[in-house]
Amino acid sequence: MKLKIALLPGDGIGPEVIQQAVKVLNAIAEKYTHTFEYSKGLVGDVAIKEFNNPLPEETLKICADADAILFGAIGDPKYDNNPNAEVRPEQGLLQLRKKLGLFANIRPVHTYTSLLHKSNLKEHVIDGADLVIYRELTGGIYFGERKLSDDKLSAVDTCNYSVEEIDRIAILAFEAAKLRRKKLTLVDKSNVLETSKLWRTRVAEISKQFPSVKLNFLYADNAAMQLILKPTQFDIILTENMIGDILSDEASVISGSIGLLASASIGKHTALFEPIHGSYPTAKGKNIANPLAAILSAAMLLDHFELYDEAENIRLAVEKSIDLNITTPDLNTTNHFSTTNVGNFISDFIL
Amino acid sequence: MKLKIALLPGDGIGPEVIQQAVKVLNAIAEKYTHTFEYSKGLVGDVAIKEFNNPLPEETLKICADADAILFGAIGDPKYDNNPNAEVRPEQGLLQLRKKLGLFANIRPVHTYTSLLHKSNLKEHVIDGADLVIYRELTGGIYFGERKLSDDKLSAVDTCNYSVEEIDRIAILAFEAAKLRRKKLTLVDKSNVLETSKLWRTRVAEISKQFPSVKLNFLYADNAAMQLILKPTQFDIILTENMIGDILSDEASVISGSIGLLASASIGKHTALFEPIHGSYPTAKGKNIANPLAAILSAAMLLDHFELYDEAENIRLAVEKSIDLNITTPDLNTTNHFSTTNVGNFISDFIL
Numbered sequence A, B: 001m002k003l004k005i006a007l008l009p010g011d012g013i014g015p016e017v018i019q020q021a022v023k024v025l026n027a028i029a030e031k032y033t034h035t036f037e038y039s040k041g042l043v044g045d046v047a048i049k050e051f052n053n054p055l056p057e058e059t060l061k062i063c064a065d066a067d068a069i070l071f072g073a074i075g076d077p078k079y080d081n082n083p084n085a086e087v088r089p090e091q092g093l094l095q096l097r098k099k100l101g102l103f104a105n106i107r108p109v110h111t112y113t114s115l116l117h118k119s120n121l122k123e124h125v126i127d128g129a130d131l132v133i134y135r136e137l138t139g140g141i142y143f144g145e146r147k148l149s150d151d152k153l154s155a156v157d158t159c160n161y162s163v164e165e166i167d168r169i170a171i172l173a174f175e176a177a178k179l180r181r182k183k184l185t186l187v188d189k190s191n192v193l194e195t196s197k198l199w200r201t202r203v204a205e206i207s208k209q210f211p212s213v214k215l216n217f218l219y220a221d222n223a224a225m226q227l228i229l230k231p232t233q234f235d236i237i238l239t240e241n242m243i244g245d246i247l248s249d250e251a252s253v254i255s256g257s258i259g260l261l262a263s264a265s266i267g268k269h270t271a272l273f274e275p276i277h278g279s280y281p282t283a284k285g286k287n288i289a290n291p292l293a294a295i296l297s298a299a300m301l302l303d304h305f306e307l308y309d310e311a312e313n314i315r316l317a318v319e320k321s322i323d324l325n326i327t328t329p330d331l332n333t334t335n336h337f338s339t340t341n342v343g344n345f346i347s348d349f350i351l
């Protein structure tokens, strides 16, 4: 197979982890005789520096022309203390999601036997946890109208959802549940929010088309607690944009490190694959960032093109690296390896 | 001291836990020769059943006339599958917060030595954790305009914040931090939301009046992770309504049970004290609900009137019950006690 892959390494540790993912993709290409062609685009703070635009036209064009996008991370600490910066790295990612219509962000969370003891949660709590979060990605309060009042004394954000936006991701989530353990949990705040009520009504409606899938509901506050109290109760979690943002980072503690969590964003146009971790600026250039989330995002990319054996091969290699403790400092306090070491081990193991 | 206390037991386990809290308050009144007068009001589903109104006028009057309110819980499962119910128990609590101007919800979270081993988090992770969440309670998306479109095909919620709303709770939170470990963490989503940007700008501004307090910022997604990764890093967490709702339930896992977490809601009018747990309908009438959160809410009530010895006496008695394993099933898998047993032990211990 021939695939054109747009690489958007972005900021902070983004370039380092994407480099390892590419190394691994190249090993796959060689082993299975595929052709992966890469074109690189700027996004985030690096793009702001060059073009004063976190998502330059050229980057968007590269993405639109590609079969898939591999994204690193964006964000820079200089914006944290400057909330009023007009141009921000995050806008690059948000615009990309919106422009490509990437409405479904899919975030699998599971455990690795040899990492069970590393989680802050007790082993018996997380053992067997295996869930996938379906987070709506192009609607809600992330994309509603927002405004600082002229006198700068008040601000407003707007959360909108339409039936169409809810239905399309709900259908994907139910389809996924059907192929898994047949349980779907809708997380919302329908005891307060009008949009959540619409979610609950629609999802209940759609569930009738999927009689084999058991649907249940949780309020977001309770879900945040249940994820830690009993993560094994979940199969597919379906939720809106902002709640999904919070819960999926929280759920990373189940796996032992946010450096392990990959994601796929799919929708109308070119699908995008990205680690859920951020740009981790303090680790930048130190060769200590965990490349596994980026590498596993590359595996999700291959899954998307039904290259299941290839994706599985990557996952096996990742598991091997974890089993042998060939891991970065976040997972390995004693004899840790560098970002490059881990990438090399995995690509060598594949070949 | 003479105090008029409005009792709003509400739904589910609310009445059972409030009964124990009253028992404990009576023990305090006897021991320290105070007079606590109670008047009871209906709220939530029980009020809907009687008046088709989750917050009847009479209840509001009782609250307005009282020195303090002790609140149980509201909510009933029949609403979970009926998101479009026009009249809902939650409205009672939300209206009460709004009408009394209870803008600051204060939720302390700490560990108990003899419960350390019961948390799903590892002992070394939670040992020493001691934080207080200041959650804004009368603004944000909870109280903005909301609407289902006429064709029922879309819905909108609005999140508003004004400088005044931010400042008043920020000042309370900084004052609390000054008397504690002098660290305040603002949690927001200022990389996306306009209201969060206003929060960040204002809180940075106000921090100048509190030079002894160290201010830092976290995005909500990261905060949800950090609460589990390193809860001891937090002293005071300040945040807006919805994020505070999610994070405070999540933080309950640090203590070992949501049945331990008390809260105070203070503002312009009569302050309200409530356990953060919900109505827990499946436990209703079984005499198994944990009364400690309600009892500790009563202690916060006494603190509010500067009855510090009295409040401390309650806390000591609660600790004793925990040390001796005189606790309900949520904390005690082998030889558990009933709701009434626990309330009796604590009130007896005080006397």
Ligand SMILES: CC(C)[C@H](C(=O)O)[C@@H](O)C(=O)O
Binding pocket: A074, A075, A090, A093, A094, A245, A276, B191, B192, B221
């Ligand atoms: C960087 C930020 C805008 C983004 C989000 O909030 O969606 C990130 O946290 C994520 O989860 O992908």
Ligand SMILES: CC(C)[C@H](C(=O)O)[C@@H](O)C(=O)O
Binding pocket: A191, A192, A221, B074, B075, B090, B093, B094, B245, B276
């Ligand atoms: C019952 C519900 C409306 C309420 C809230 O969301 O504020 C509850 O979860 C709480 O935290 O007090």
